[in-house]
Amino acid sequence: MSSRSDWWKDYLENKAQKEALEKQIKQYLEENVDITKMQLEHSYAVLSLLQKHQVILSKINQYFDGKANHALMERFIDNITQLKEMDRIYKENYENIQLKQWFW
Secondary structure, three states: OHHHHHHHHHHHHHHHHHHHHHHHHHHHHHHHHHHHHHHHHHHOOHHHHHHHHHHHHHHHHHHOOHHHHHHHHHHHHHHHHHHHHHHHHHHHHHHHHHHHHHHO
């Protein structure tokens, strides 16, 4: 009889520990989702940079000629491409965070 009661004690203790661990993990993940979401929202300034780069690019066309124009244009076009990629990654991460937050 004691082996059966020991088994039940172990079973109930393991179940309680498992539930506590699942709750702790869920809470930890939810906290990190909120923190990551806030960090992304706080640091997201890609669109304004992209617009500023496009304004600067048009001014470069107006005021520079030849090799300087070509070099500056290439650099700003590369920057615009990188900013667009950052924007895409931000949106993808933001959507993933929203999905994970909904899931939990």
